[in-house]
Amino acid sequence: MSDTDTAVKPVMVVAAINQALADAMADDEKVLILGEDVADPEGGGVSGVTKGLSSRFGDNRVKSTPISEQAIIGAAIGASLVGYKPVAEIMMMNFTTVAMDMIVNHAAKLRYMSGGHTNVPIVIRCMTGAGFGTGGQHSDFWEAWFSHVAGMKVVLPSCSEDAYGLMRSAIDDPDPVLFIEAMPNYWTPFPPAETGHRVPLGKARVRQEGTDVTIVTYSRMVNEALTAAKTLAEAGISAEVVDLRTVQPWDEETVLASVAKTGRLIVTHEAVTPFGVGAEIAAVVQEKLFGKLKGPVVRVGAAFTPVPFSKPLESAYLPDAAKIADAATKLVKG
């Protein structure tokens, strides 16, 4: 936060990411941007995240691409191998599926396979999230896939300050970082970050302290968890909310310390529950805190279905504050 005492104006997440990209480009001329529609003649990205950047830094450093996701990531990888720091946009997370080979077989592995003689400092941005009626092919959260791949880092900011700070750290990072943006809170105003702010990758943030139950989450679900915490407080349950911010690597230390204190853990994310990030956290926590938990680790994720279109189904599909509060209440009250 600002160290002056003037009131700071909240900024939207899109603006924070835009600012982070602009500041990174200004600080380091090796930072590049590429992706579909990212340059200003094309509107600066379909959500305007890269608005103004091509005008300011030139067409060479901010390039609109053909619809060719393999070529986009390939271009980013190649440029990164020779000293550039590309930030590649793959519009929606579901479209990463056409570039998976480039991401997991190449970006993630080139450092290792070359015995450390090369590395791939790229950032891959994508957005996702249900709630807009975009249906089955535009809303999935697949952070668990990429977290299962050695060599990848996976980041999911929940607010403007973190979006800025995580993006700066992702660009600084010497390895490929998947940066997943939650559309449903793109346009929510949050307190801004200071210029140059960094959020170290792999460091969680305790968003609210509590003593009865820990709620571990990230991305858009942080707001739901905070809302749930309010509901729970009214019912006399004190919830601690931990925003992971990075899921690969995730901050075991912070999570274990919190759960050691509360004795109870809810993990919640928008991704479908089975084989999701919650499974990994549950697996680690039940092992490291065996015998010290007051109840099982409970997961609250989306229903195990494709994302439905129809509003009532889409709402039922999604986890939310009410479902988190319910689960926490059951866990605490038994």
Add this chain to the structure above:
Amino acid sequence: MSDTDTAVKPVMVVAAINQALADAMADDEKVLILGEDVADPEGGGVSGVTKGLSSRFGDNRVKSTPISEQAIIGAAIGASLVGYKPVAEIMMMNFTTVAMDMIVNHAAKLRYMSGGHTNVPIVIRCMTGAGFGTGGQHSDFWEAWFSHVAGMKVVLPSCSEDAYGLMRSAIDDPDPVLFIEAMPNYWTPFPPAETGHRVPLGKARVRQEGTDVTIVTYSRMVNEALTAAKTLAEAGISAEVVDLRTVQPWDEETVLASVAKTGRLIVTHEAVTPFGVGAEIAAVVQEKLFGKLKGPVVRVGAAFTPVPFSKPLESAYLPDAAKIADAATKLVKG
């Protein structure tokens, strides 16, 4: 097994899958095969799994394809939408990355997105496994990815009888099934299946009964687990070995029954540990059997690295009987 008392000749896993495909094609003319090199002029597949089938069933039903994995899965999906039952080969699991869109955005979702008006009864075969010095891009196990996608089924046989029976069930199944073959036990002889044998998808098999610890596993690691069980028996530890056979959906009932009995669980697979199938099983078991476990659920997977080439590194990377036995001993003896 055969109900006659003549000694049955063991068959290799490759032969069992070949037989299952042949029998399915003979039983149902809608069954098709496509993939790179699968027809006989091309050798009947790089591992010979489809040998003899194009000669017997014709070039139309067994088609060698261009190196075009998206087109391969697309062709399978399209044909399946109009009544065929294609079995598509994507040679190695790492190459599924170039067809991920077709698999997870389309094959897995078309039934749901069409409100049940269409369905995609395809089988996608691929092989994988470290141990052959093929390095970082030919050996990954990514069953956890596909298990995270609603609409997919994921099968990994460990022996010839199951390979036959699971393949027959996969072909019968009305939905997309990913059939993952472990190269390291392709050429191992196992007891054969009876003609027409089916192994229901989602049903585990207790390969060895025991009372002190349950080892849940699948694919090639089943043999390692059985070897570990022998070592453990010598040390006075009685291990129950459960072969999941299907990881999506996995047989919760059998696993929970076994762990309820032994009070201890090791999950082992060749995939890297973090965010793997073991995480999901641990998460479910710690919840459903909370307070009834004698120790934490322990996972034994590959190291969290890309697959290294050099033999000593590759061996260190892989989980094996010794690592399983160690983990089980620690768990039981504390």
Add this chain to the structure above:
Amino acid sequence: MTIPNGPDGPTQVEIFRRMALLKANDDYTRKMVTGGKLFIPYYSYRGQEVIPAAAFVNLTDQDYLCTIYRGIHDLLSKGLPLKDLWAEIAGRKTGSCGGKGGPMHLTYPEKGVMVTTGIVGSSMPIANGLAWGAQLSGDGRVAVATFGDAASNIGAFHESLNMASVWKLPVIFLCQNNTFGEHTPYAKATSVEKIADRAIAYGMPGIHVDGNDPIAMYNAMAEAVARARAGEGPTLIEAMTYRFHGHVFGDKDEYMDKDVKKQAIADDPYPRFRAKLIADGTATEDALAKIEADIQAEIEEAANAAWEAEFPDVAELTTDVYGEVA
């Protein structure tokens, strides 16, 4: 290949009827979106109606279609009933997909509408499979994949056209070149002057046609369909057209050249073809006006039925994920 003689009078009227249906449906949909009755990301196809209207009169209900998010014109011309469409885009249980698919995933197998995809390029690999099925069955059906100009730059396009050619599949790749991929103009993304020329890379006939000319469009498609039915393999058709609105209806379409857009709208093929039919004596003003009025009534009826229909029960959330194992 015999060169077709062009559409006869009744066929021209049928093409007009479909154009009228598509245009009126787009107009009404935009009205409903603007008015806040319909909450969907709407990819208006206004300006592109001629392509499916004229092309698909060459198809039967048994032929297959794979289309894309911007494909409601394709779907309607292929026979998706209005009431199934409207109920679906309104998310009602009476929709063609029970409300689960929505506007980007409309499916209606009774009329050969097999897949609507939201992933650029993905209509093509699946169309190959439908065509392979038809080839194996020997039933004479053809499969059509529609897609945009920018989709011709994605890998799936290449793999599909190559496989279709090698396998001589009865499939037609119908590219609707509206000169934009989202906000990016054609030349900034595409390295060839005419997408039709890419057919050369696959030893396949490529047809470049004015997709706003119903007669030319009909003829191009007739030729491709005849080739496919004769077992002579696939065709790539590039139909030139223009999108009157932004990529998603309501976006700031500042990336579209104002003058080009103005001119395109002035050249709207709909009134032009309407006038031509009357001038030719193929139809009377009254007859066409009646077609239009009937269609308008039908659309409003379908929309109204949708508003009144129920939403799917929440229990539907978890059905249709997997089928029943026999």
Add this chain to the structure above:
Amino acid sequence: MTIPNGPDGPTQVEIFRRMALLKANDDYTRKMVTGGKLFIPYYSYRGQEVIPAAAFVNLTDQDYLCTIYRGIHDLLSKGLPLKDLWAEIAGRKTGSCGGKGGPMHLTYPEKGVMVTTGIVGSSMPIANGLAWGAQLSGDGRVAVATFGDAASNIGAFHESLNMASVWKLPVIFLCQNNTFGEHTPYAKATSVEKIADRAIAYGMPGIHVDGNDPIAMYNAMAEAVARARAGEGPTLIEAMTYRFHGHVFGDKDEYMDKDVKKQAIADDPYPRFRAKLIADGTATEDALAKIEADIQAEIEEAANAAWEAEFPDVAELTTDVYGEVA
């Protein structure tokens, strides 16, 4: 574009030296595999040596290369030192990748060897990025992606050539057409007579060249390199050749026509070029023989050094997964 005059005498001898290096290295590798000293899946390039030998004399150490599993000839011609190669394929810690990469993933940035991939088609998208880097830096470097004929049917090929053309990247797509993709013959998988013709689809020059003719191969590459360095964009080169062995060395190569194979081996370009150099008076028998002898000694020395080197320590398993965060 100025048409090059062809390689001068010393360049021809250098081409021969590289051919000799590549051939002898393949011969020796097969011997080591057959003899059980080397446990690797070996993708022999025997028969394809002329392509990188003649093409890459046009490159500097600063130019970039992305090659494939069947690319050890490319790597050696680009300058990968023998001892780094042998130690790597033997899995030793002294290998170019510390034993972690192995024969399919050799990397040696000092000589511009940036990526060796085992995924068909994936050399191309990354080569674009290297070329983009060169373009941005204005350092005059070019990037070369090598790949096989069958790889020209995969999506990454298409996306890469299109982007390279639109962005006018200094990249050369060098297709080594050995008439097979694994076991599948060219025509069963590829829909166009000449892959070079696919350049039309990208508004890019396509060159079809006899990849077994060192002079023609040199000239084709010289032209492409000149174009790239002049900022005139990418070139697709299809170099015709033949693979003397099966896809993986030791496979049953029954899918290869016996007569064609016999003829190809009879036409081995290596002895032909050797004889030509002597006949032309470009080099003496003694000089060439000395080149061959020196190379043989160097290869054996590199291999022997590899056998004697240590394997990486097991602690190396978990290093190089992530770098250090500053």
